[in-house]
Amino acid sequence: MTYRDVASRQVLVWAGTAVAARMPVAMTPLALVFLVRERPGGYSLGAALAAAYVLGEIVAAPILGTRLDPARGRRQLTAGLAGGTLGFTGLGVLAGSHALVLGAFAFLAGAAPSAAAGGQRALLTFLVPERAVAQALSTESMLMSGVWAVSPVAVAGLALAVDPRVPLLLAAVLMALSMAGHRLLPAGWAKDGQGGRANRVRTRVLLGAWPVYVTGAASITLLGLVELTLPALLEQRGIGVGWSGPLLAGMAVAAGAGAFVYGLRSWPGRLRSRSVVLMCGMSVFVALLALIPDGSGMAVALVLAGILQSGALITRNLSLRDALPPGALAAGYSVLYAAAGAGYAATGSLAGALLQVVAPSTAMLAGVGLTLLLTALGWWGEARRERSPAPGGLQAGPAARAEGAPIAGGGDPERSL
Structure with a gap:
């Protein structure tokens, strides 16, 4: 691998x-x-x-x-x-x-x-x-x-x-x-002759993967919060607003590095647990971004948040692959894309409203709280779905059946990917 x-x-x-x-x-x-x-x-x-x-x-x-x-x-x-x-x-x-x-x-x-x-x-x-x-x-x-x-x-x-x-x-x-x-x-x-028949069951099956969409939206919500609030936060700190571009570019480069590292090996824990750890870690660094007073510290917090962000997004895609049958994956990825867009749009509305009444740092911390709430909801939904049969009796992805076994014990679901 x-x-x-x-x-x-x-x-x-x-x-x-x-x-x-x-x-x-x-x-x-x-x-x-x-x-x-x-x-x-x-x-x-x-x-x-x-x-x-x-x-x-x-x-x-x-x-x-x-x-x-x-x-x-x-x-x-x-x-x-x-x-x-x-x-x-x-x-x-x-x-x-x-x-x-x-x-x-x-x-x-x-x-x-x-x-x-x-x-x-x-x-x-x-x-x-x-x-x-x-x-x-x-x-x-x-x-x-x-x-x-x-x-x-x-x-x-x-x-x-x-x-x-x-x-x-x-x-x-x-x-x-x-x-x-x-x-x-x-x-x-298509694999194994899948085609139009798989299309007819997608809407029903897609609804069963809602926890993945919720957590995916949470990750983009946090990213949107950073992008939309950072200029106001820099101004609050007395730092030139022009630094927002280089700082966000640094976060994007860090996300690319994080994606590379994520693909180098298998990681311990179930996918849903791994996602929660990455999302909570990213939330911590975004919260630190809101609290740190100097520009260099803010840059470090953004880089670390970017590294974890890419891992969270990849984990969401792997979780969706586990939750859906192969014929429904393209549709599932599209719904996840729409959920991310909705999360970004909601973040814009929330940030715009909060910045009218509170300081940028407070608005960012409120967004972190919302992200953690969505992450918890997604984790609960995935845990509940794992204990329930797939909707319509359909088989989910190959890793979903193996994820219950700890990776360290030789049951790494990603080894079959």
């Missing part, structure tokens, strides 16, 4: 395809702000357009994800990416249009490709041996950490140095390239 099992030509093609599809996701919120900031009420309009984009993702991801056919998913993914390309092209070409027109294009850009992340993750696990799934998910996490570290810098540079429309036109080009990349990959990720 090493990263050598992940190294193949098809995984390399998948990596380029996934980066091309997800770079626009990371670029869009900031790109929309730059697109309209020179207009009257530009910052408010930019926030509204970003909200329309995220709303498109949240609404469409579970709907489109549950309709992905494991046998012919490529056709559906490329259709969604084509819709995203159209949305981004409209935003870039018609930048001076009425706000409602831009809002419609932003919604389309978020909604149409929203199932791509789930489908691509399912395809990645199909491309590698079962024993290397944890390493494949770690590799994905490293790639996405790099994407999120580079995207804000690229957007700001292109928008300020060239033209505010360029980042969105670049997003359209990237999505078009992702469509082309999918033509070099398998048509689907």
